[in-house]
Structure formats: structure tokens, C-alpha cells
Amino acid sequence: xxxxxxxxxxxxxxxxxxxxxxxxxxxxxxxxxxxxxxxxxxxxxxxxxxxxxxxxxxxxxxxxxxxxxxxxxxxxxxxxxxxxxxxxxxxxxxxxxxxxxxxxxxxxxxxxxxxxxxxxxxxxxxxxxxxxxxxxxxxxxxxxxxxxxxxxxxxxxxxxxxxxxxxxxxxxxxxxxxxxxxxxxxxxxxxxxxxxxxxxxxxxxxxxxxxxxxxxxxxxxxxxxxxxxxxxxxxxxxxxxxxxxxxxxxxxxxxxxxxxxxxxxxxxxxxxxxxxxxxxxxxxxxx
Numbered sequence: 001x002x003x004x005x006x007x008x009x010x011x012x013x014x015x016x017x018x019x020x021x022x023x024x025x026x027x028x029x030x031x032x033x034x035x036x037x038x039x040x041x042x043x044x045x046x047x048x049x050x051x052x053x054x055x056x057x058x059x060x061x062x063x064x065x066x067x068x069x070x071x072x073x074x075x076x077x078x079x080x081x082x083x084x085x086x087x088x089x090x091x092x093x094x095x096x097x098x099x100x101x102x103x104x105x106x107x108x109x110x111x112x113x114x115x116x117x118x119x120x121x122x123x124x125x126x127x128x129x130x131x132x133x134x135x136x137x138x139x140x141x142x143x144x145x146x147x148x149x150x151x152x153x154x155x156x157x158x159x160x161x162x163x164x165x166x167x168x169x170x171x172x173x174x175x176x177x178x179x180x181x182x183x184x185x186x187x188x189x190x191x192x193x194x195x196x197x198x199x200x201x202x203x204x205x206x207x208x209x210x211x212x213x214x215x216x217x218x219x220x221x222x223x224x225x226x227x228x229x230x231x232x233x234x235x236x237x238x239x240x241x242x243x244x245x246x247x248x249x250x251x252x253x254x255x256x257x258x259x260x261x262x263x264x265x266x267x268x269x270x271x272x273x274x275x276x277x278x279x280x281x282x283x284x285x286x287x
Contacts, residue, residue, distance in 0.1 A: 001030065001031060001034045001037065001043045001046070001047070002031075003237075003239065003240070004043065004047050004050075004239060004245055005027050005030060005031070005050070007237050007245060007247060008050060008051070008054060008055060008245075008247055009023060009027070011235050011247045011249045012054060012055045012056075012059075012159070012247050012248065012249070013055075013056065013158060013159045013232065013248050013249055013250055013251060014054060014055050014056050014159075014248065015054055015055070015159070016158070016159025016160065017159045019054050023054070026050060026053060026054055030046050030047075030049075030050050033046045034046050039241070040239050040240050040241040040243060041063070041241060041243075044061060044063065044243070047061050047245065048061055051247075055247050055248050056232065056248040057229075057230065058205065058230045058232045058234060058246075058248045059234065059246055059247045059248045060246050061243060061244070061245055061246075062243060062244040062246075063243050064241060064242040064243055067242070067243075067244060070096065075095070075097070075102070075106075076093035076094070077093070077105070077106060077109040077110075078090060078091060078092055078093065078106065078109045078110035078113055078143055079091050079109075079113055080113035080114065080116065080117050081117075082117060082120055083126065083274065083278055084123075084278045084281075084282065085122075085123070085282075085285075086120065086121055086122030086123035086124075086281075086285055087121065087123045087124060087125070087126065087278055087281050087282070088117040088120065088121050088125055088126070089125070089126040089127075089128055089274070090110065090113060090114060090117075090125060090126070090127050090128065090143075090144075091128040092110070092127060092128065092129055092132055092140055092143055092144065092207070092210065093131070093132055094131075094132045094133045094134060094135050094207070095135045095136050095139055095140060096135035096136060097135075097136060098136055103136070103138075103139050103181065104183075106139045106143065107139050107142050107143055107181075107183050107185075108183070108185065110142075110143030110144075111143070111146070111183065111185045111187045114146055114187055114188060114190070115187060115188060118188040118190075121193070122285055123194065123281045123282055123284050123285040124193050124194030124195060124196065124281040124284050125147060125190060125193060125194075125195055125196070125281075126195075126196045126197070126198060126274070126277045126278075126281070127144055127147065127195065127196070127197050127198070127214060128197075128198040128274075129197060129198060129199050129200075129203045129207045129210060129211055130198050130199060130200040130202065130203060130224065130273070131200070131202050131203075132202070132203055132204070132206075132207035132210075133202060133204045133205065133207065133228075134204045134205025134206040134207050134208070134230070135205070135206055136206065137206035137209050137210070138173050138180050138181040139181065140206055140207065140209075140210045141153070141166070141168065141173045141181075141209070141210060141213060142168075142171065142172075142173050142181055142182075142183055144210060144213070144214060145168050145171055145173070145183075145187075146187040146188055146189065146190045146191075147190045147191060147193070147195055147214065147217070148168050148191055148213065148214070148216075148217055149191040149217060150167075150168060150169040150170065151167060151168070151169070151255075152165050152166070152167050152216075152255045153166055153167060153168055153212075153213035153216050153255060154166045154209060154212045154213050154216065154252060154253060154254060154255060155252070155253040155254075155255070155257075156233045156249075156250035156251065156252060156253070157250055157251050157253055157259070158249055158250045159249070159250075163253065164176050164250070166209075166213070168213075170182075171183045171184075171185065171186075171187070191217065192219075193219075194219050194220075194280075194281055194284035195214065195217065195219065195220040195221075196220070196221055196222070196223060196277035196280060196281055197211060197214050197215065197220065197221070197222040197223070198222075198223055198224050198273045198274060198277060199211055199222055199223070199224045199225065199226075199227050199264070199266055199273075200224050200225050200227070200273075201225050201226060201227070201228055201263075202228060203224075203227040203228060204227065204228035204229075204230045205228070205230045205231075205232075205234075207227075208227050208228065208230060208231040208252065208260070208264060209231070209233075209252055211227060211264060212231065212252055212254055212260065212264070215254070216254060216255045219284075221267045221268060221277075221280055222266040222267045222268070223266055223267070223268045223270055223273035223274075223276045223277045223280075224266050224269070224270065224273035225266065225269065225273075226263035226264065226265050226266070226269075227263050227264040228263065229262045229263035229264075231251070231252040231260035231261075231262075231264060232248045232249075232250060232251055232252060233248070233249055233250040233251075233252065234246045234247060234248055234249060235247060235249045268280075
């Protein structure tokens with residue numbers, strides 16, 4: 001229990017900004033409630049309670065069984081389809097893996113899909129983030145890098161106010177200048193093409209980071225419903241039995257410093273975002 005409490009105290013955005021005066025009481029109560037715990041599993045209910053009270057809705061605890069179930073699930077790769085004359089859609093699905101080979105496969109799928117449709121696109125692209133509940137941010141950002149000019153695309157601000165900038169350049173994504181992921185592929189240059197982004201209430205976490213980044217470019221509009229409102233950055237640790245504790249450490253910011261403390265509203269709210277996006281992009285046709 002001490003490991004979990006220490007990790008929460010050291011990393012929680014909410015403890016640092018709003019709960020620091022009450023943290024000692026929360027910690028003492030948790031220790032008292034788990035005094036007779038014999039296993040890490042015995043502490044799960046109290047850890048979950050502390051997370052609800054002290055760390056925000058984006059923090060979570062995954063048991064070893066839940067982690068195993070998630071790893072056994074089917075992975076979805078980025079895919080594309082032509083949806084109208086001169087308009088293509090690239091769907092960016094959730095992606096929770098960190099293994100190098102799987103990450104490379106995900107990014108390569110996106111780049112290959114973009115290249116396959118590029119010759120037919122005269123009006124613009126749609127990036128579909130609906131249903132993307134998040135996961136590993138870096139493959140998602142690199143997958144949409146062909147649509148982005150090089151530069152600062154978003155930031156994270158922690159509980160002390162310190163900011164970490166996220167940038168894209170030459171098919172690499174970096175944090176404060178340190179490369180996190182790169183691709184040797186040379187995709188089409190699409191940063192000047194009109195771009196529509198589809199979003200919904202289940203566009204969450206890293207998908208919201210991708211949304212914020214895409215909205216930082218010129219000639220872009222978003223369609224659909226407000227996002228999930230998990231525009232925050234998590235850090236994680238493993239507990240002694242293999243359970244994963246993830247704690248919200250930072251808040252996402254647009255490149256201009258605008259914070260996103262709740263759901264991100266679309267430029268055009270609509271119940272039919274795909275059709276609205278096609279209608280808008282049709283007005284952008286170059287031929």
C-alpha cells in the first residue's frame with residue numbers, strides 16, 4: 001500500500017494542485033483501512049477509493065487478470081477508404097501496445113493506407129477518431145504526421161505548472177526535443193490539404209491528444225460530438241503482484257497554451273459527422 005500511496009503523492013496532478021492540504025488525511029485513512037491486508041489484492045478496493053477521491057477520473061487500477069485480458073484482445077490497425085469524390089478517410093483506432101514491432105506495424109499500416117489513397121484525393125482527408133479510447137499516444141501522432149507541418153503540436157502541464165512540449169518533425173515525435181518514436185517511411189506531404197476530423201464522446205485520452213494536435217494546423221475542422229474529457233496525461237507503475245496503477249500527472253494544452261480541462265467541443269456539432277465532413281471537404285476541391 002505504501003508503494004501505491006507514494007506513487008500517487010509524487011505524481012498526481014490533483015494532489016499537487018487541489019488536494020495537497022488534505023493528502024495526509026487521505027493517506028492515513030488508507031493505511032488504517034489496509035493495516036490487516038495480507039496481499040496486494042487485498043488493498044485494491046482502498047487504492048481504487050483513493051484514486052476516485054484524489055486523482056481524477058482518468059486514473060485507474062488494472063488487476064493482473066484485466067491486463068492479461070486486454071493483451072489477448074484483437075488489435076485493430078489504421079485503415080482507409082474513399083468516401084466520396086476526391087475524399088478519403090483514415091481511421092485511427094485505439095492502440096495500447098508499447099512493443100517495438102507492434103508499434104512499427106501500427107504506424108506502417110497508417111502510412112501505407114495514406115499512400116494507397118493519395119492519388120485519388122483531390123478535395124481532402126478525413127481522420128476518424130471516433131471510438132478511439134486512447135492508449136499509446138506516440139504511434140497515433142506519428143500515424144497522422146503526414147497531415148501535420150513540422151513543429152510544436154501540443155503540450156502537457158504538470159501540477160507545478162512545468163510544461164513539456166510535444167513536437168513533430170521529419171516523421172519523428174519528440175518530448176522537449178527528445179525523440180520518442182520515429183519512422184523511416186516517407187509518406188506523402190499532406191499538411192496543406194484540407195482536413196476534417198471526426199470525434200465523439202468515446203474519443204478519449206491519447207485520441208484527444210491526437211485531436212488537439214490535428215486542430216493546431218491550418219485549414220482543419222472537427223465534426224461530431226464533444227470528446228470524452230480525458231485530455232490529461234497518465235504515468236503508471238506496476239505493483240508487487242503485477243497490477244498496474246496509472247495516475248493522472250498532467251493536463252493537455254494546445255500549442256497556444258489553451259488548457260483542456262473537460263470535453264473538447266467540435267467545430268461543427270452534428271449527429272452525422274461523416275456526411276458533414278464530406279460536405280465541407282467537397283467545397284475545398286482543387287479540381
